[in-house]
Amino acid sequence: MILRILKFIGPYKALKGDGFQFQRLYARNYMQWCKTVGPEPNNIRIWKKGNDVEFDDLFHHSGNVAEYVRDTEPEELRCFSNKTRLVWRIVVNRKTCKTEQYVHARHYHSYYMFRDSTDITDIFKCLKPEIKNAMIPDISYKEHCKTYKTVLVVGEFGMEIRKMFKRGWFTVVEEQSHK
Numbered sequence: 001m002i003l004r005i006l007k008f009i010g011p012y013k014a015l016k017g018d019g020f021q022f023q024r025l026y027a028r029n030y031m032q033w034c035k036t037v038g039p040e041p042n043n044i045r046i047w048k049k050g051n052d053v054e055f056d057d058l059f060h061h062s063g064n065v066a067e068y069v070r071d072t073e074p075e076e077l078r079c080f081s082n083k084t085r086l087v088w089r090i091v092v093n094r095k096t097c098k099t100e101q102y103v104h105a106r107h108y109h110s111y112y113m114f115r116d117s118t119d120i121t122d123i124f125k126c127l128k129p130e131i132k133n134a135m136i137p138d139i140s141y142k143e144h145c146k147t148y149k150t151v152l153v154v155g156e157f158g159m160e161i162r163k164m165f166k167r168g169w170f171t172v173v174e175e176q177s178h179k
Contacts, residue, residue, distance in 0.1 A: 001177040003097055004063035006053040008046045010169030015046065038156035044164075053170060058151065061092045063172045064099045065151055069158045070165045072101070086155035091148050097177070102150065 012033070016022065020033040031048035045054045055062045074086040089102035153161075164170040 001097055002174050003060050003177050004067060004172050005060065005175050006063035006066050007171050007173055008051045008053050008169060009171050010164075010167060012048070020044075020046070035160075037160045038154055040154065042154070042157040044160065055157075058092075060177075061097065061099075061149065061151075064092060064097065065090055065153065066161050066165070066170060067172050068099045069153055069161045074153075074155060074158060086158070088151075088153040088158050090151040090153065092151060093147060094149055095147055 015033045015035075018035070020035045023032045023034060024030065025032055033046040033048075035044045036042070037044065041056075043056045045056075046052075047054070053062060053066075055065065058065055068090050069088050072088065074088050076084045077087045077089070078084050091100045091102050092098075093100060161170070
C-alpha cells in the first residue's frame, strides 16, 4: 500500500517566529517543533528526524488530510450553538489510505461514532425520511469504524495547513507501507 506522507521542507530556524515550540522527546532526544492552532487544540508536529509532519491522532494519514485541505474549499457547518463555522469534513479510508469527502448517505455511521451502541436501529427512528431513503446500508457499524476514520478540520487549523503549503514549507511524498 502506498502512503501519502507529509514532509517539512522549510527552514527550521523560521519555525520559532511562526509560533512553534521546540521540544526534545523520548530517551533519544528526538527534536520536534509543535504548534497548537485554534480553540480546540489541534497540533502540528514537525519531527527533525525524517522531516515528517503529523497532525494529532492522524499519524500517517496527515499527508492525505493536508492535501485534501489544500485542494478543496471548506464548507459552512452550523454548530449546536447555531453559529456557522468553516470546516472540512473528511473521511479517511484506513484500508486504502485515501481520503473521501464526507457524504452522509455513505458515511452516516461516522455521524454517530461517539455512541456506545453498535445497534443502529434506534438511529433510524430519529432521521428524516429523505435522509433515511438516501442511505446506503452497505456495511455494518463495526465494519465502518474499522474501515473509515472521520476527520473534522476546523477553519483556523485548515488555514494554517494552507499557509504552510503556500510558503513552500510542506510537501507530500509517496512511501511504500511496511505492513
